[in-house]
Amino acid sequence: MKIISWNVRGLGKSRTVGRLKQRLRDENHVIIFLIETKLSSEKMARVRSRLGFQNRIDVAAIGRSGGLSIGWKHSCLVNLQSFSARHIDVIIEDDSEGRKWRLTGFYGAPEEQYRADSWNLLRSLNQNNTLPWLVVGDFNEILLASEKQGGLVRSARQMDAFRNVLDDCALDDLGYSGPWFTWEKGRTHANNIRERLDRGVANSEWWDLFPDFQLKHLSHTFSDHCPLLINTRGAQSSIKKTWHFRFEASWVLEESCEEEVKRLWLNSGGEFLDRLRYTSSGLDAWFKKLRSEKRLTRKDLTEKLERLNNLIPTDDVLGDILDTKIALNFEMDREELYWEQRARSNWL
Structure with missing residues (x-):
């Protein structure tokens, strides 16, 4: 199964939706988690339909900020557990063997003063969990000072709080391939800032369930965040399609x-x-x-x-x-x- 997580920074423009559609088509994904859609539920439903997903869970934006959406193809069964402006939590059954695991799309508070509320939300989601669990999204925080380049030095207290909540929830970072950073701003060397704000973390049961998983930071041409691609089965050979002539x-x-x-x-x-x-x-x-x-x-x-x-x-x-x-x-x-x-x- 392929899962895309992306802070798209708004889907109000038709060309942006077109770019997103191309990016998703390239990866032949099954589940998408979109952050900061900046759209109402009604507008997001139209966008998601254009992207080819009939099944969805949308959390409307508040004014011109926020907005979350999970969409999936009919080949997997998704059951909603809970949602808020900061998360969508579902249970997934993705094969004929009936294996179940948990997926939480997460969006950490951009403002540092509200970051503790995000970590407490993650702790509350961890209570009484017995399933393999994957949490993916934009955490708006880094684990190590080496995950930031440029700008002000990140407070050790902030990074400690992030590491503590992952320890409390028994979640480990999945690592990545591709560029080391997931967020960037600034067009000159003097003001360029790069950070690894987006990531996937999972408990040991999820690692055991999908030992061959891959997580990749994908290239992009819009948004200041890069998309994350998680392939639970690792690399797979592509399926060739029959070609039919038509004038394009x-x-x-x-x-x-x-x-x-x-x-x-x-x-x-x-x-x-x-x-x-x-x-x-x-x-x-x-x-x-x-x-x-x-x-x-x-x-x-x-x-x-x-x-x-x-x-x-x-x-x-x-x-x-x-x-x-x-x-x-x-x-x-x-x-x-x-x-x-x-x-x-x-x-x-």
């Missing part, structure tokens, strides 16, 4: 499209239908190659972004990060047009 609206954005159609038609022979079949077959092959190149381009840009995020944030590096995000967004614009047409075709 995104092709007209390619400079080579018109010349390719002309070339294929002029090189074809025989009756009209034979020439049509030859041209469509050629376009099919051209598009497969084009898609492969685009995937490679997007993959290269994503990998470049990950490499840049691991470098010392000098002004030149931060400038390269911004340029790479712009280029990656441009590639996503092309792909979004492709998927919009496909969704419309499926609806028809």
Whole structure:
């Protein structure tokens, strides 16, 4: 099972929702936990439906702040236990063997003076728990001074309080792969701040249930937080899908499209239908190659972004990060047009 946790910093813009939809599609997720949606329950229901999730639990934003949402596919059974402005707690049954475990999406108070209330909430959720338990989200706190770079030095008292609550609840940090930080602000070296505020923690029973799990910090082009991907079964091979020919609206954005159609038609022979079949077959092959190149381009840009995020944030590096995000967004614009047409075709 794949789980995405992300502080999206608002879903009020259509383009932001489109970017989120692409990011989720890439990972073939089953459960999503979204933080700071900044939407009412009604608006969040429309967004979640656009993302492809019919099942959900939404906690409305208060004014223009907060808002939580858990969405899931019909392949797993999710039972709500409790919720608040800071958490959504559910029990999951995700396979035919009837194994049950607990998932808590958590959002720690951004204000330091209310952080103790967040830790007390976590302690209350831990009472009488007998299930494997995973807590994931934005805790708005770090465990170690090494998890912060730039800005003011974090108070040892604050970090101690975070470590104490994890000890009280018998929760251990899951670790990660990818860039070490999950939150960033500042576009120059002088004001750049990076911290690991988002994480997954679990009790020993959950570790025993999913010994091959993976947690990864994913790259992103919007929000100042990165998404967390938790795969309970570790790496899995992808399933290839059958390709069917169709003319895609995104092709007209390619400079080579018109010349390719002309070339294929002029090189074809025989009756009209034979020439049509030859041209469509050629376009099919051209598009497969084009898609492969685009995937490679997007993959290269994503990998470049990950490499840049691991470098010392000098002004030149931060400038390269911004340029790479712009280029990656441009590639996503092309792909979004492709998927919009496909969704419309499926609806028809």
